[in-house]
Amino acid sequence: MKLFKKHLHGISVEHSKNTMNDTTETMPVPDMVYISMSQHIGAPCKPLVVAGDEVTVGQKLGDSDSPVSAPIHSSVSGTVVSIDEIMSSLGTMDKTVVIKTDKRQTPYPEIQIPKTETREEFVRAVRESGLVGLGGAAFPTHVKYNPKNIDQVKTLIVNGAECEPFITSDYRTMMEDSQDIIDGIALIMRHLHMDRCYIGIEENKPEAIKNLSRLTENSQEISIVRLNSKFPKGAERVLIYETTGKVLAPGKLPADIGVIVSNITSIAFLGQYFRTGMPLINKRITVDGNAVSTPKNVLAPIGTQIFEIINFCGGYKKIPKKIIMGGPMMGRTIYHDGKPLIKNNNAILAFDETQSYMPKETACINCGSCTRVCPLHLMPTAIARAYKQDDIDGLKRLKVSICMECGCCSYVCPAKKQLSMISRLAKAKVKEAEQSGKI
Amino acid sequence: MEKYKHINLTVASSPHVVGEINTTRIMATVMIGLIPSLMVSVFVFGARAVFLTLVCVIACVAFEHLFKKAIKQESTVSDLSAVVTGLLLAFNLPVSMPYWQAVIGCFVAIVIVKQLFGGIGQNFANPAVTARIVLLVSFATPMTTWPTAARIFTSADAVSGATPLGIFARHEFDSLPSNLDMFLGTVGGSMGETSAAALLIGGAFLIYKKIISPAIPVSFLGTMAIYSMLAGVDPVFQIFAGGAVIGAFFMATDYSTSPITTNGKIIFGIGCGILTMTIRLFGSYPEGVSFAILLMNIVTPHIDALSGRKLYGGGVR
Numbered sequence: 001m002k003l004f005k006k007h008l009h010g011i012s013v014e015h016s017k018n019t020m021n022d023t024t025e026t027m028p029v030p031d032m033v034y035i036s037m038s039q040h041i042g043a044p045c046k047p048l049v050v051a052g053d054e055v056t057v058g059q060k061l062g063d064s065d066s067p068v069s070a071p072i073h074s075s076v077s078g079t080v081v082s083i084d085e086i087m088s089s090l091g092t093m094d095k096t097v098v099i100k101t102d103k104r105q106t107p108y109p110e111i112q113i114p115k116t117e118t119r120e121e122f123v124r125a126v127r128e129s130g131l132v133g134l135g136g137a138a139f140p141t142h143v144k145y146n147p148k149n150i151d152q153v154k155t156l157i158v159n160g161a162e163c164e165p166f167i168t169s170d171y172r173t174m175m176e177d178s179q180d181i182i183d184g185i186a187l188i189m190r191h192l193h194m195d196r197c198y199i200g201i202e203e204n205k206p207e208a209i210k211n212l213s214r215l216t217e218n219s220q221e222i223s224i225v226r227l228n229s230k231f232p233k234g235a236e237r238v239l240i241y242e243t244t245g246k247v248l249a250p251g252k253l254p255a256d257i258g259v260i261v262s263n264i265t266s267i268a269f270l271g272q273y274f275r276t277g278m279p280l281i282n283k284r285i286t287v288d289g290n291a292v293s294t295p296k297n298v299l300a301p302i303g304t305q306i307f308e309i310i311n312f313c314g315g316y317k318k319i320p321k322k323i324i325m326g327g328p329m330m331g332r333t334i335y336h337d338g339k340p341l342i343k344n345n346n347a348i349l350a351f352d353e354t355q356s357y358m359p360k361e362t363a364c365i366n367c368g369s370c371t372r373v374c375p376l377h378l379m380p381t382a383i384a385r386a387y388k389q390d391d392i393d394g395l396k397r398l399k400v401s402i403c404m405e406c407g408c409c410s411y412v413c414p415a416k417k418q419l420s421m422i423s424r425l426a427k428a429k430v431k432e433a434e435q436s437g438k439i
Numbered sequence: 440m441e442k443y444k445h446i447n448l449t450v451a452s453s454p455h456v457v458g459e460i461n462t463t464r465i466m467a468t469v470m471i472g473l474i475p476s477l478m479v480s481v482f483v484f485g486a487r488a489v490f491l492t493l494v495c496v497i498a499c500v501a502f503e504h505l506f507k508k509a510i511k512q513e514s515t516v517s518d519l520s521a522v523v524t525g526l527l528l529a530f531n532l533p534v535s536m537p538y539w540q541a542v543i544g545c546f547v548a549i550v551i552v553k554q555l556f557g558g559i560g561q562n563f564a565n566p567a568v569t570a571r572i573v574l575l576v577s578f579a580t581p582m583t584t585w586p587t588a589a590r591i592f593t594s595a596d597a598v599s600g601a602t603p604l605g606i607f608a609r610h611e612f613d614s615l616p617s618n619l620d621m622f623l624g625t626v627g628g629s630m631g632e633t634s635a636a637a638l639l640i641g642g643a644f645l646i647y648k649k650i651i652s653p654a655i656p657v658s659f660l661g662t663m664a665i666y667s668m669l670a671g672v673d674p675v676f677q678i679f680a681g682g683a684v685i686g687a688f689f690m691a692t693d694y695s696t697s698p699i700t701t702n703g704k705i706i707f708g709i710g711c712g713i714l715t716m717t718i719r720l721f722g723s724y725p726e727g728v729s730f731a732i733l734l735m736n737i738v739t740p741h742i743d744a745l746s747g748r749k750l751y752g753g754g755v756r
Contacts, residue, residue: 013456034441305441316445320445321449323448329456331453333451335450336448339441356455358451362518363462363558363559364560365462366699368700381699416457416461420452421453
């Protein structure tokens, strides 16, 4: 243990963890579900069903031959009505299987508990579970667990930081499914031959730290790391640094420096999957925001429409102006509340007019606050200037590509500049220039 | 098309929450930081200190408002930066300065130095510092006629005396005021810069409120102290005399005209310290703070470009 540990920068945000002490409630199956064939980074799935097919809970609805993809399973039993194209929160048009539910929730008969010995068998089982990074990135987990240099990867980092305001779904997982977390860690470490595990949890969740410490007190390999509550402690690069002290250079994967980072809910799901054999079909999400009558944590079938989930929380108490999938710092807004729940959603926030108010932009006063808070030491104002001048070389020199869009710069800016958005656009500009071969 | 309950929701880029801080709050905090000095100057120099301050503040706000109206842009007076400029300019003038000359200074600060270069955040030189220099070369007599503090308590008319630095420049070391007088501010000088104690209270408040970083004041005053010791003069006298403290805490720290990174700020502060002491000891002017700050303002873009910032994962910008 180092005596003087250096922390990466960040910001103090109001935690607003209003639903912290609300035990998860399972919502009833809705009449219709909309299951998108693109719920992960990588190739979208091809539907394996056609309109009129009867489907059961846990049945595979879509799969892909591409190495970077994850199968998608039915969260309900019922009849496939149609296969539609629906716009996702990213703005892409995705094939979506629309199912009319029969409310009987008949399980798929071929479901069985996976039995795995070797690493290859384990990775295959993880793929079949449909698991993707549930922290938000939705990267297919089986790809992450199968890097080229797997023999050098000895450390598992479990992300229980949950640094986004409002969201408490990871916390509820730590409180309600803690044994699944421990089982999941053991499974990964055994199959991937790892010898060290850090669980990073922000210190604003003392009960979760206590709970998991109790379960790991006899373990030599697993240690709990208390993270200070500065956003964004749960960002991959920040978490790797805070737990192991390692720096992940731009363009490198965590596996290149010998670590794998997984979200704590992903780990808990693995524990559960190897206990029941049921693939990823439902998700614990935090429903909050001042337009929601009764904020709570809900276990909802994947494909449930957002307004159905909000109805389960007592409906709207005020007219929503902004609905965010995810947390307020990094979440994406949706255009209407008929969008379906996908695997990597961990929160739905419905804000009314006042809560979604954003102050007007004024002139930059060169105060440098954005530069001071950037966890990755970037210079957002310099990036904004280079972006405005179409200076691709400058943007590359400023390393805009490692920006994780955490939003700290926009949060602290006294001129209310949307610096995070500019960096996001700048990243796209650099990518575009690289692809078109201008550089 | 799927069913929905609410459509036409706001679609926006994250983050969807922002902090409380804004430009107006920053400027208001700086104003609070200047209150102790204003109180001391009223106590030392009398009611005219209040009137001169009011004239400068009103003139600066009016010039900013009128200029914005003239170029058909939204007025920016609500960000309070013109008020801060007015306060700082007033603090840099002798209390006996004719009002109309002070108003010319306000015009230079707001219209020429600030607005013609694009307004807040775009000016390359500190408005108050530049205006003070323009007034000094334009109206040399009123700008160097210092009502002595002690006289004010005894008579209504201000009588001119010398500032401690003026006495120092004339090598009349025996008539120098004590360091305690200079710390408290009961000496001759510009109305807001004589009391190091009041300025230090205000400066400490700004650092505590995280409005300014200590990098520039510490490197500025620290360099002055080291330079003084090497040159064999009293470092405490040099720091408390003239505009060093107000310059280091309130003018050199101006966001628009000082570097962003801590390394850059330190280079900037050291440069200010060296230039100030060189002018004081070897130049023909007794005081060099405003020239030093202006000269360093000019090189700020270069300091910003050269002072590296270590990026996460290696590499220096």
